[in-house]
Amino acid sequence: MKPLARKLLLGMLLLYCPLQSWAWNWRTRVSVSLKKQPLHEVCRHLEKEYGILFAYSRDIVKMSQPVDIDVKNVPLKRVMEMLFEENGVEYKKIGEQIVLTVKKKEQRTINGYIEDGRTGERLIGATIYSPVLQVGTVTNQYGFYSITTKKDTLTLIVTYLGYDPLVLRLEDKMSRQIKVQLTPSNMLKQVEVSESTPKLQDQTQMSRVSLPMVSVKAMPKLLGEADVMRAMMSMPGVSGGREGASGLNVRGGSPDQNLVLLDGTPVYNPSHAFGIFSVFNPDMVKNVELYKGAFPARYGGRLSSVADISLKDGDMRKYHGEVSLGILSAKFMVEGPIWKNKTSFVVTGRRSLFDMYLSDLADQELELGEKGEFFAYFYDVNAKINHIFSSRDRLFISAYGGQDNMKVLKDIDKFDADGVKSFNEYLNFRLGWGNQIYSIRWNHIFNPRLFSNVTTSFSQFFFLTDYRYRYESYKVPDRDNLFGKYYSRSQNGSLKMDFDYRPHPDHAVRFGLHSTYHIFEPGITQFADDGEDRPKTDTVYNKQKPGGLELSLYGEDDWRIRDSLHLNLGVHISAFMIFPKTYVSVQPRLGFRYMLPRNWAVKLSYTNMVQYIHLLTNNNTYLPTDLWVPVTEKVKPMTSNQVAIGLAKTSKDQQYEVSLEGYYKSLNNVIEYEEQVSNFQSASKNWDEKVIRGSGSSYGMELLVQKKTGRTQGSVAYTLSRSNRSFPTINNGRVFPYKYDRLHDVEFTIMHKFKKNWELAANWEFSSGVPLTMPSASYEPGTGASPYDPVVDPGNGQVDLVKDRNTLRMAEQHRLDVSVSYNWQRKLFAYMINLSVYNAYNQMNPFYYYYAHNEGTGKRELTQLTLIPVLPSLTFSMRF
């Protein structure tokens, strides 16, 4: 053999041995095509074809499950993944063989509640996250969290605005329930349960405004009263009615299109004093979230917004109280444990004081007589009890009652020109309206990943006025005895089951079932005449009680597709049954979030909403005389579609938040009265023939920049928007601006806490003029049939031609409100005195325009009414 040939043969022999020993590695490409074969058969095939040896215990590793595999020239590693990942088998190359073992569970779920360490108050929207894995979650509306992470995660961080961050060290690797208690940060002197949400770029939810109660209370007050609804109006996309009125208009919607929830129960009329104040006592409110769009699937039944207001649960450990006295109202709050760390209560009460100032005026204006009385006030009372049965079960019982009342009692003797008693007149007139809300909620944790809340509730709004009128002449046998009553009422009772399920770190699922029965009594009158010389009468009109059953089913999944890509998919399916008609709707909800460089998130949403109840109104403002009515065969449910796109970011230190959103919303089947009607109208059975149906649209852009931490906090909110309506018989069917359409709306808010006791807050608002309807001609009225008849003024010296609606604009409005607070502590008591000045530079903003008759010139002059000039107020409060 030649030397070269020998060398080659030796080399081949040397090469052959290692190739036999290490003939395969993870990159070795293999081809397998087997159908419905057990796993062990696939292993045998690989062994036979490629010499890949598998070692495992048949008693421990389950290898009988059938699999399908069809691969060609695929790396061995990939084939192993395909075979074993889904089948709970772990594989490892050890020497020349692949050793198979049972896959160990790598994840665990930590769940529980996050609460205030001092009071036990559950914290909504607190963040808990793993800094290593960069995954986290937030507590839900009940303070519950569930986070599934890798088993070797040993540290979690819990944060919440106004509280010291907490590093949670996990001692073992088991799933477990952990109650997290946060300590309020020292900077805040008065600890308030405030709201916080995770960074904007970490939320798929958009078009949501969260209002920290600390800020609500720090904002300048109107007549000394902090107000949640008024604070909402300082947010972009949200406006009030005309100055002084607090009907919320969200993204071009009307106030009746807002779903206002108090601890999950709808509130029909959330205002006192004709809309100037809301019914929510700020001392009782824990958390406020306002959704302007991108509605989660769990909400339904209204078109334009959801204001979800959560009340305090009460301190589980110590008793606290607060009393305050302002120009407008006096109020108190008491909270504390009934059974320490098990049961707590909280009670608040508030009563307005303006009848104290009004009674003299009323006496003069209404001639009430010596026995006369006058009351005009509102009050509200909240009470809540919560009880912890176990770490898994908790019960809340809450009640709210509030009313606006007016009473005029007149008992007066009238005298004739000679000073002789002529007749006695007795009148007892009452006017009132209010809400009553009761709810029982039960929180239950089924397992670390499944949380449930069951709510049963009742809500009612009523309006009532009645009178008793007696007349008796001293001179002649003439007497009268009349009784009249008018009332309207809307009620609903509901049962809701909501579930919060975290099946996987990448999925946060919510689903539930709601059923609500609505009852309406839209304007019922009753009259009785007991005049002695006439037959007695007792007559009731429009006594009817239409009822409707609303059922809804929803599901939504907040899905992390990748770290940078999230999707929120949801659907809300509802049905409204009002005999003999049933309306069914399927309302898709979609949210999308994508992370851009530098931690900016781009968000998209689409929502479809349906509303089965309408509000009959004839007014510029939202009045308690307005009537809620259900849909009928003729008047169909209102519907809306809304798309929104936005950019959002919270700075790394969480000091600043920026969000920019654009939206387009369409509305269908909105209604208006065809003709003017009086305030005490009745929605008789044919009310649907007296209304016209139309459509609307709104679009706009909203910018919100907030500084949320530090001694100086503040925000800039800017809205550029348009809102329109169209009805076949208004403005000849042309599209016209909606009554609260404002092109520009800017709000600056700033709050500063000085080191020693002082706090300063200011709010400046500018908005474009709202639409205005004015006469476009005047002409002579028709008076009588004959010029020889006595002249009877028909009430008007002219007729004003009111033709097209909202073709003009009021003047622009701007206003500065400022407030200074001084806080001090003495022993156990904390005191606060607040001076607020509303409209500090006394801007004469227009509320209304009309033609006033000038007695001097005999002419009519266009006159502007300004409702609220500069208005200071003082409030004193004391806490223990």
Next chain:
Amino acid sequence: MMRKITLLIISAFLFTSCLKTVDMDLPYDGDKIVVNAFMQVDSVVYIRVTKSEPPGSNSFTELDKATVSLFENDQEIPVTRKVINGLGYFVSARQIKYGYNYKVKATADNLTAVSAVDSLPQQPMVGLPSGFVGGNRIQFKLQDRAGFTDYYRFRIYLAEVSGGRPVPVTPLKVRFDPSYNNEFIDIFSREYYVTNIISDERFSGSEVNVVMQTENPLPADQYLVVEVTALTPTAFKYLKSLQYQGANVENPLVEPATVFSNVTGGYGIVAGINSTRVPFKAN
């Protein structure tokens, strides 16, 4: 009205609201012919023709050179212009009768021609008025027709005897039991009205005992006249909407009200009415 309560309460805690005259250019719809005629059964028709003016005006130019025609169904009734109490009217040559439709047409130089049509209502059945001297109550019976929606206007006058019969002279301010008109607030306010307009919604087909409270005690030895006027739906819509506009002109809580008009091409009202006047003396 609700407005009174609202403003009372609002003014109480807002101390004072402010008013100021403003200068704002309001667009004007242009000159139009205005025709006003309430056509009383068994009476001649007095047609007033004027011109509309820019918004805010309260004096109006009469179109004395307008051409006015009145038709009873399709038959024309001549009209002539007369000046009565300083105002010009186009007066029909004869009386009009129940059972016919009446149409008014008017034209004037450089203005769009207008027309309006209406029928006449039946006479209301009213009787047995009474009241006590020094009392503040007037009662009378009203028989409403069954099966129809009827509309009424009520007025009470102090009368003077002229030509041997009582002639209404001074309208009295009165107010209704709110069960007829739902004006609950009037019951505690001091509002009295010279004109009350209602439909028979609450008493259709019944004989009702209407009670009205007068602002001042009833006089002795002087005639009073109860005037009940039946209105066509057209007349009712016009008068009710006119009353609503007048009552709410300063009400910031409601949209400005539109006054009904049946005049095509212009403004105003041509509507049938039928009044019954029953004189009596308080006991």
